[in-house]
Amino acid sequence: MTSNVSRPKVFETSGKAIIYLTLMALALATLFPFLWAVGTSLKTEENAIAMPPQWIPNPFQPQNYVEAWNMFPFARFYFNTLLISVLGTLGALLLSAMAGYALAKYEFRGQHVILLFIVATMMLPYWVNLVPVYILLAKLGWLDTYHGLIVPQLARPFGIFLMRQFMRSIPSDFIDAARIDGASEFGIFWRVILPQCTPALATLTIFFFTADWNSFIWPLIVTNSLEMRTVTVGLSLLAGSPYRTAYVLQMAAATIGALPAIVVFLAFQRHFTEGITLAGLKG
Amino acid sequence: MAINVKRRERSHKFWFQDYKLRAAFLFLLPVMTILIVFSLLPSLAAIGLSFTKWDMMSPARFAGLANYKRLLIDARFKASFVNTLFYVLGSVPLGVLFSLIVALVLNEKWLKGKVLFRTLYFIPVVVSSVAVSMMWNWIYSPAYGFLNAVLSAMGIPRQFWTSDPHLAIPSLIVMTIWQTFGFNVVIFLAGLLSIPIELYEAATVDGANKWQQIRHLTLPLLAPTTTFVIIMAIIRSFQVFDQVLILGGVAGPPKTLMVTVYYLYQVAFGSLKMGYGSSIGVVLFLVILVVVVIQFRIHVRRFEV
Numbered sequence: 400m401t402s403n404v405s406r407p408k409v410f411e412t413s414g415k416a417i418i419y420l421t422l423m424a425l426a427l428a429t430l431f432p433f434l435w436a437v438g439t440s441l442k443t444e445e446n447a448i449a450m451p452p453q454w455i456p457n458p459f460q461p462q463n464y465v466e467a468w469n470m471f472p473f474a475r476f477y478f479n480t481l482l483i484s485v486l487g488t489l490g491a492l493l494l495s496a497m498a499g500y501a502l503a504k505y506e507f508r509g510q511h512v513i514l515l516f517i518v519a520t521m522m523l524p525y526w527v528n529l530v531p532v533y534i535l536l537a538k539l540g541w542l543d544t545y546h547g548l549i550v551p552q553l554a555r556p557f558g559i560f561l562m563r564q565f566m567r568s569i570p571s572d573f574i575d576a577a578r579i580d581g582a583s584e585f586g587i588f589w590r591v592i593l594p595q596c597t598p599a600l601a602t603l604t605i606f607f608f609t610a611d612w613n614s615f616i617w618p619l620i621v622t623n624s625l626e627m628r629t630v631t632v633g634l635s636l637l638a639g640s641p642y643r644t645a646y647v648l649q650m651a652a653a654t655i656g657a658l659p660a661i662v663v664f665l666a667f668q669r670h671f672t673e674g675i676t677l678a679g680l681k682g
Numbered sequence: 683m684a685i686n687v688k689r690r691e692r693s694h695k696f697w698f699q700d701y702k703l704r705a706a707f708l709f710l711l712p713v714m715t716i717l718i719v720f721s722l723l724p725s726l727a728a729i730g731l732s733f734t735k736w737d738m739m740s741p742a743r744f745a746g747l748a749n750y751k752r753l754l755i756d757a758r759f760k761a762s763f764v765n766t767l768f769y770v771l772g773s774v775p776l777g778v779l780f781s782l783i784v785a786l787v788l789n790e791k792w793l794k795g796k797v798l799f800r801t802l803y804f805i806p807v808v809v810s811s812v813a814v815s816m817m818w819n820w821i822y823s824p825a826y827g828f829l830n831a832v833l834s835a836m837g838i839p840r841q842f843w844t845s846d847p848h849l850a851i852p853s854l855i856v857m858t859i860w861q862t863f864g865f866n867v868v869i870f871l872a873g874l875l876s877i878p879i880e881l882y883e884a885a886t887v888d889g890a891n892k893w894q895q896i897r898h899l900t901l902p903l904l905a906p907t908t909t910f911v912i913i914m915a916i917i918r919s920f921q922v923f924d925q926v927l928i929l930g931g932v933a934g935p936p937k938t939l940m941v942t943v944y945y946l947y948q949v950a951f952g953s954l955k956m957g958y959g960s961s962i963g964v965v966l967f968l969v970i971l972v973v974v975v976i977q978f979r980i981h982v983r984r985f986e987v
Binding site for chain 1: 701702703705706707709710712713714716717719720721722723724725727728731738784787788790792793799801802803804805806808809810811812813814815816817818819820821823825826828831834835860864917921923924927928931932943946947950951956959960963964966967970
């Protein structure tokens, strides 16, 4: 967009400088809580609460991380969360792709009703289901188990919808050719269609994985033994423990909990924003 | 998100009559089973449960409208609802407006480093609200927190950010805007990209200045995106829970921070009043439904009629 021509160049340049500075200040404000947490996590207990605050940790205490890690069975929490996130993500990818394929490439009665039903379940809020699903899992004997944590999350309307939208853009000629060659229906899905869906699958992987990794209220309710807790629930236990004011350890633990999602996001950030665009705006 | 409901030539067979349709049925079976068992039926069950009294030990008893009548006079529910409403009314307009301004600036053609800014702003979105709330809890700490350190350096007395009745919800709002604006910015940017550049060129030729272009071109064309962002923000902010649990700590949130979903959690899983808890869930759902429908109607009336 062209700027107002009548305005002198000096104003324009300084206006741009102000905008850059504001954007940078905003970036700093966005990062500050993380930087402050990491800084605190590397300080001694006395320096963390010093007034005025100490900016750079001195002496440097990386051993806080070892202490925080050992306060609760964080290794076990990490293992649980990783297991749930990996299995949950793979399972949800497969089921979303299967359902998306059925809705995109087959034609049958009630197809639109099923699609509408799936989209409508996106709007059912989790807190309405909180009590009944808890009771259902209790009756099934699934409380405090891995399958209790994984199975209910395997059908994700958002993923199904995205896969359907994506698969509609794949020409059906491939499918017809494979059928003539005598491929089975599942064989066509697995060997012909799925390999062409890599971009959509990559996007969903990041969405599902970060959602599983950060999931909180369900693991909080579904698990009750310490061995079955996840990272987020472990963090909340630490935040609600007598160590609540041991800020150095709190910040070390929070950093340990936050890091995997940030790393995954930065590694795949292109797919991430693309996916939001794809999901939010294209019909 | 519009679904393409264009009718095509379709087979009128049922699934069991054709091997291809049998395959389609089997592809859909797992997802449909899980959605029905863990989503649809529980939602219906919640409505049923809300008319009973049940502590999970003795059998459920039908209680008619007792739970709903009780909600009307439950002062703690009312307080939690007022807090939630205050939170929604504060965080949604401010958060959306703020993200919109940032997106408009990032959309400027001459701006360099767009991807970098967008990426940095997005980082809080991907981190769990539990970890993020622990970090803010430290910043808000009354005795040693960074915020109070800044205030005392300026000679202002320290504040109780998360327990003071005037500050608790605003503190939560600030935290929320910080955590969610990156998400809104990305969606707004995608919406802005879909506005054809020729329209701006034409407007410039017609002599429209920057502000007129934004007001009469950008904002109306961005309206569907704005509605989407607002509705997402409304739904998200009504369900605030994690942040309150962490800021509340061992003893649970102070009265000033009690929100409806936390109250539901406390009633159902703390006091094992499953029926009463369900009625809170149903009422909250109806409230959100009404708010979202109103929001949607305003949008339709304004831009599509």
